[in-house]
Amino acid sequence: MLTFFKPLNSPFAQMKIFLLCALLVALRSFAVEAVVHDGRDTGSFGGDQKVVEARNYQGRSLKGEKGKKGKKGKKGKKGKKGKKGKSYKTGSGDDYYTPTTTFSSKSSKGKSESYSSSSNSDNAAHPDSLPNSAYRVKPDNGATVFNVDLGNIILSNPLGVPSPPRSYEKYVLSGSGPQAATIDGIPVILVDGYDEGTSQYRVVYCNNLNVGITMHQHGMTPPNNEDGVPMISQYPIQPNRCDRFSFDLYPLNFGTHFVHSHYGWQHERGLALPLIVRGPPPVTYPEPYQDILKRATDHVLYLEDFGSFASDQPDTNEDGFNQEEVQDVLIAGWEEELYGSDGAPPFNFSFCMDPGTDFDVGFRYHLANDRQMNDPHIMRVERGEFVRLRIINAAAMSSYVVQFNATEWGRELPRPTLVAVDGQFTHPHHVDEFGGFWIGVAQRGDVLLQAPQTDGCFPIFARNAMGPLDGIYEEPLFNVQLQQAGVVMCVGKNAKPPPPGTFGDLSEFGEATGFFSELDNGMGQERALRAFFPLEEKPVDYEFLVDLTGDNGFQSINTVSYKFYPGSPRYYALPNTTKSELPVWYPNPIPLEVESGKRACIEIVNYNADAHAMHLHGHSYQVVSIDGHPFSGAMRDTFMTQKGQCGRARICWDTDNAGVWPFHCHMTYHLMAGMVTTVEYTSVGEESIEPWSKMGVCDSV
Numbered sequence: 001m002l003t004f005f006k007p008l009n010s011p012f013a014q015m016k017i018f019l020l021c022a023l024l025v026a027l028r029s030f031a032v033e034a035v036v037h038d039g040r041d042t043g044s045f046g047g048d049q050k051v052v053e054a055r056n057y058q059g060r061s062l063k064g065e066k067g068k069k070g071k072k073g074k075k076g077k078k079g080k081k082g083k084k085g086k087s088y089k090t091g092s093g094d095d096y097y098t099p100t101t102t103f104s105s106k107s108s109k110g111k112s113e114s115y116s117s118s119s120n121s122d123n124a125a126h127p128d129s130l131p132n133s134a135y136r137v138k139p140d141n142g143a144t145v146f147n148v149d150l151g152n153i154i155l156s157n158p159l160g161v162p163s164p165p166r167s168y169e170k171y172v173l174s175g176s177g178p179q180a181a182t183i184d185g186i187p188v189i190l191v192d193g194y195d196e197g198t199s200q201y202r203v204v205y206c207n208n209l210n211v212g213i214t215m216h217q218h219g220m221t222p223p224n225n226e227d228g229v230p231m232i233s234q235y236p237i238q239p240n241r242c243d244r245f246s247f248d249l250y251p252l253n254f255g256t257h258f259v260h261s262h263y264g265w266q267h268e269r270g271l272a273l274p275l276i277v278r279g280p281p282p283v284t285y286p287e288p289y290q291d292i293l294k295r296a297t298d299h300v301l302y303l304e305d306f307g308s309f310a311s312d313q314p315d316t317n318e319d320g321f322n323q324e325e326v327q328d329v330l331i332a333g334w335e336e337e338l339y340g341s342d343g344a345p346p347f348n349f350s351f352c353m354d355p356g357t358d359f360d361v362g363f364r365y366h367l368a369n370d371r372q373m374n375d376p377h378i379m380r381v382e383r384g385e386f387v388r389l390r391i392i393n394a395a396a397m398s399s400y401v402v403q404f405n406a407t408e409w410g411r412e413l414p415r416p417t418l419v420a421v422d423g424q425f426t427h428p429h430h431v432d433e434f435g436g437f438w439i440g441v442a443q444r445g446d447v448l449l450q451a452p453q454t455d456g457c458f459p460i461f462a463r464n465a466m467g468p469l470d471g472i473y474e475e476p477l478f479n480v481q482l483q484q485a486g487v488v489m490c491v492g493k494n495a496k497p498p499p500p501g502t503f504g505d506l507s508e509f510g511e512a513t514g515f516f517s518e519l520d521n522g523m524g525q526e527r528a529l530r531a532f533f534p535l536e537e538k539p540v541d542y543e544f545l546v547d548l549t550g551d552n553g554f555q556s557i558n559t560v561s562y563k564f565y566p567g568s569p570r571y572y573a574l575p576n577t578t579k580s581e582l583p584v585w586y587p588n589p590i591p592l593e594v595e596s597g598k599r600a601c602i603e604i605v606n607y608n609a610d611a612h613a614m615h616l617h618g619h620s621y622q623v624v625s626i627d628g629h630p631f632s633g634a635m636r637d638t639f640m641t642q643k644g645q646c647g648r649a650r651i652c653w654d655t656d657n658a659g660v661w662p663f664h665c666h667m668t669y670h671l672m673a674g675m676v677t678t679v680e681y682t683s684v685g686e687e688s689i690e691p692w693s694k695m696g697v698c699d700s701v
């Protein structure tokens, strides 16, 4: 399985591969030019020279330059058979097929994405600029295919203000095949896992947009080259091409996850969907929950925020598709503080800020299962039916508290009970203990319910966990009663769903306490959760300190802002490098380096006024202490920090999945501003790894 890490035997062979890659890259650029002249705008392109320079830089090994030994020259791509690298093929013949869905007329209109309207020129050379040809990988028999298109969503009542419905552009996914399903009105990737033997994730994504995409299986633990991060683990899937993701699933992968693009702003623009791996509950799980898990029906509560705007300029991003405009407003504000203005001195962001009472970014809409609360999805269940409600927070910036408003629940399970977070079992936890289930950005939670024994309809609300408002915002901009989404559960055949508008607000709830601060309920819940399968006792091999520094958007980790491709290196701290010398994409200057088979821990310290949803790719970690108080907390892939005051949390994991794995804030505007680092394996057993070597330069041409 790890053969693709194997180094080539001779430096001469490596050189040949490198030269071949450089040649192919150069040829590719000519083809791209032809596409541009054809009038199709598929992004930004640059000359051959710049593209090859970027490759050279990559191949040169930053680590080697820093004086670390034994890692140079392991760049070729070898033996990655059966992996998704195969999917970019050229030529003709049986390997290719014409998709059954045609290009949507919208997606070929030439609307292209840009990533920062003020810095597009920095991205002139896009190494992922491949010719836009009609080649597609042929799915295996029985593979599931998901098409990515540009569609529309019709919404009304922005911020609760009655208004005529209006249409917004939003990415949509539609699938067919054994792992495609529709649950509660939305498309879902649904995989059956088995206790004995492995099952396989086998999904082909077809890109019908005119811009590259990547697809990240959030919460999965695949081989590194199936991770879906642009230019770290894969080339973006080019327009009118498909890419296959195929990897084994194990019992620890059973659970509730989601898939989202890791490219630019695409996730916030709707390029995401639920991923559910079903499987039997642990045989040791306590009763009656184990039995109820076997009998429960799967339902989905899928949360998104939509229509971002800069909070102090509410008219930004009016079409819902111009996140760059919001980011530019934020950056201008942060830079003013950073460099000082109007006689104010420059602000030092590396000290412990007080918890923020406001948000940089607001949202006009909160959606549950693609719908607003004034016209919610109706979830039909039988009297006394057991429901496993799989809650997914796919929002860009918003955290929620999910409240279950039935006055009485079933007899065998009289209280809604949390059994898993982030796809990992916890000890059963009654969610009413903290006033609902608190779910941070990118987190998931599985709540067991038993429907009441009498007919009726009741809402399940997800309220934006905004924090104390302190009268900062005027209604209706941040009317807390309207900052919510939800579904309506209707029990029994005779229950009549409410007319649209009936559940447009939630009249009864207390002060909108925040998720994040010292005494808030989200943090209370985190402290109360206990992993059902905690890490084994083991000495710690790596202790990392990760300081979240910077203002609400001048985001950095240990004072370095790193960005994923194609974000421009607007903020950076590559040692001894000026901006003009940077290639368009470059290795993380300060990764967290580990070897395989070890125990690693990170102490996260949040200097920042805002909270952050810290997500590690490719692993589950355990929350083992908060503010210095040790406990056997939940296994997670995303931890929501406290706001400000240098709140601390410690997470630990086993280094059992080699590769280059991002560790980043999942809140879109923080991520895009650079709150990213990487965990990089330096060896697998006896072999050393050159990070960046495994992406497969040649595979993609």
Ligand SMILES: [Cu+2]
Residues within 6 Å of the ligand: 611, 612, 613, 665, 666, 667, 670, 671, 675
């Ligand atoms: Cu953040």
